[in-house]
Amino acid sequence: MLFNSFEFLLFFPAVCIIFYALRKAKYQNIFLLLASYYFYMNWKPVYAVLILTSTAITYGCGLFVEKYQGNKRKQKAYLVTSLVINLAILFVFKYFNFINESVFSVLELFGVRWTVPNLDILLPVGISFYTFQALGYSIDVYRGTIKAEKNFLTYALFVSFFPQLVAGPIERAKNLLPQFHKEHPFNYDNAVEGCKMMLWGYFMKLCVADRLAEYVDAVYNNVPQHSGNSLILATVFFTFQIYCDFGGYSLIARGAAKVMGFELMENFRRPYLSLSIKEFWKRWHISLSTWFMDYVYIPLGGNRVRYARHLTNLMITFLVSGIWHGANWTFVLWGAWHGVFICLDNLYRHYFGKMKQDKPIAKLISIAVVFLIACFGWIFFRANSVQDAFSIIGKIISSHSGIFIHSNTQMAYCFLSLFILVAKDIKDEYQLKCNFMHSRYSVVRYISYIALVFYILLYGVYSGGQFIYFQF
Amino acid sequence: MKKFIIKFSILAIVIIAISSVVLFGLKGNPDAYFLAWGKKVDAVKNPNRDNAVILIGGSNLAFGMNSPLLEDSLKMQVINTSIHAGIGMKAMMDEFCKYAKAGDIVVLAPEYGHPYGTWVGQEALSQLFSIYPYIWKDFNGLQWKTVISEIPSSLSMKKDYYKYRLAHKKPKWNPYALSSFNDNGDVVAHWDKPKETFPHNKPADEDKFSEKYFTYLARQVKELQNRGVKVIIVPPVIEKTSFIAVQRNVKRIEETYKKYNLRQECPSEVFAFADSLNYNTSYHFGKQGADKRTLLLVPIIKKYIGK
Structure with a gap:
């Protein structure tokens, strides 16, 4: 179900x-x-x-x-x-x-x-x-x-x-x-909070993930026919698609449990606003990252070993994480890609100390760099084969003739939903005072619920089918 | 808990009320494709009509018939009731079969997806329901499930219409319009348009195969025959490549027809046409395809006239 x-x-x-x-x-x-x-x-x-x-x-x-x-x-x-x-x-x-x-x-x-x-x-x-x-x-x-x-x-x-x-x-x-x-026993606050989480989870899944999937599937399932520009856009879309597909599922799961009074752990915490790749992995699929940390990385010796061994432990953990996702070399490469950047991040900290990211511009650049690294990694994750992944990378570098637009309307829906998603993540991350579903005014709250329900009904995709992570 | 249920119910009622107003209250596109349903019902319902050939099926009939040509060949009125396979064979047969009278010939051309769950409808049923809510009278549980779960698509259809209307823009031409039908109920507006590219059909999931569909079909056929209506079951017309892809489904359907004593007039491959004749889906054909299919049907139906 x-x-x-x-x-x-x-x-x-x-x-x-x-x-x-x-x-x-x-x-x-x-x-x-x-x-x-x-x-x-x-x-x-x-x-x-x-x-x-x-x-x-x-x-x-x-x-x-x-x-x-x-x-x-x-x-x-x-x-x-x-x-x-x-x-x-x-x-x-x-x-x-x-x-x-x-x-x-x-x-x-x-x-x-x-x-x-x-x-x-x-x-x-x-x-x-x-x-x-x-x-x-x-x-x-x-x-x-x-x-x-x-x-x-x-x-x-x-x-x-x-x-x-x-x-x-x-x-x-x-x-x-x-x-x-x-x-x-029934708890009103839990039930309300759970419903809100489920509602936002549905938005992420139906309005963002499944909407973006239409473009991503059209491009990634037919790589030879698409230009580098289209592949770049599809990769960026997939970056958000996978976040909203899996993050949306996790939120619905946590919301459903909360309605019944159970607390499940947070699984995603605005990962694309991370300042480093290390931080990204503290915000992305948290339950799996901490599982690997506790049951693979630490038993291997963690960081209480020689430095070279420490880096090897990190690399092994990420390779295992890659293969956990699926029986395909593309996932191994995806794990290796992140493993390499985690090691580089560690090396930098080891030799130069923590990077200064106090100024907004430094933060912005860091966020952009982490986002680009994550984006590039998703190419391996989404590609149907290793050969496809390298052909996509080759095209992204070499071919930039035009861009595939499947439908202007669909594109508008994609960007509108993405805008809402990013705005909410930024608001939550920096705790900006602009509450809708959590407003203290009930009118604002109720209008927000109704507006979101109708947004989902009107702009959601209902033929998207199952969640990506079900296959793992 | 009471507080939560009350507040949740109020919210649900507001949402249902707004949706109902949008779905049933707001005027929709006057050239909507599904408005053809009303015209087709009127044509079959007409008490003064002579005996007729009534075609029932999915869009393989809507986009694959030349009814005037069939009329000329049979010297008998032809009413093509088909619109969209997604309405489901059940809703179509529930509606049109009740107006068939002794001496009529009902030709059924269900699509290969129908026994695999779509006989109780898909998105199209929900869209039809938003225009003709009275059809709920014959709904079973599965059809209600379809209609409710497809409400978003019906709302979206209205939204798209108003989007163009408010922008005073004409939507891009497509054949899915009331004005695309001829008087007999065939879609003909695309006959002078070039073939479009589209994905070929994939086999349906065997787990979804429903024997209930055949039970329903057998019951309806028997009821029609008892009323003096002749019933002919023919395969749908489909492009060759897709036909080959769904071979396993076709075989199972043919075997199940036999099991329920339902006779298909000819082997399914007779109506698998060259890909070049298609228009924009595996089941939609241009004029050449429609003519070819019509001429194949002539001798089949002729056998039943005067029988």
């Missing part, structure tokens, strides 16, 4: 009404668990078995890890069991065909024939998200950061909680699990 579907329009209010009618945490949790599985099974019911498997394994291993406290060897064995089984499932469904094809290509170079056939399976929606969330729990229990959850149903809900099940935020057990132990 998609957040931007008719089914969700009926599903969500019904879930909220029943949820609040149940009052007791125990019943609320059982109901939310059923609702979450129903939500997920709307895609392909059989894949619910995978979540259940992942849940059962991490739950069982968690209990055993806690049981054998003091016996590091046994604890490690259970942790490794949990990691291996979960990553094996992820490997089979997400990476097998990619690795198989890559091995085939390499062996072919040496004249060796590799005959293992590809698997004819669809990638289960959100598999990387819930697998990582469950793995985070296993590692936290092993580290002793949290206690193992004793109630299987509560734990199952932690893994499958519908607002964040298919595209995050990848929640930490220490944040989300305790919330399932509390009762959730």
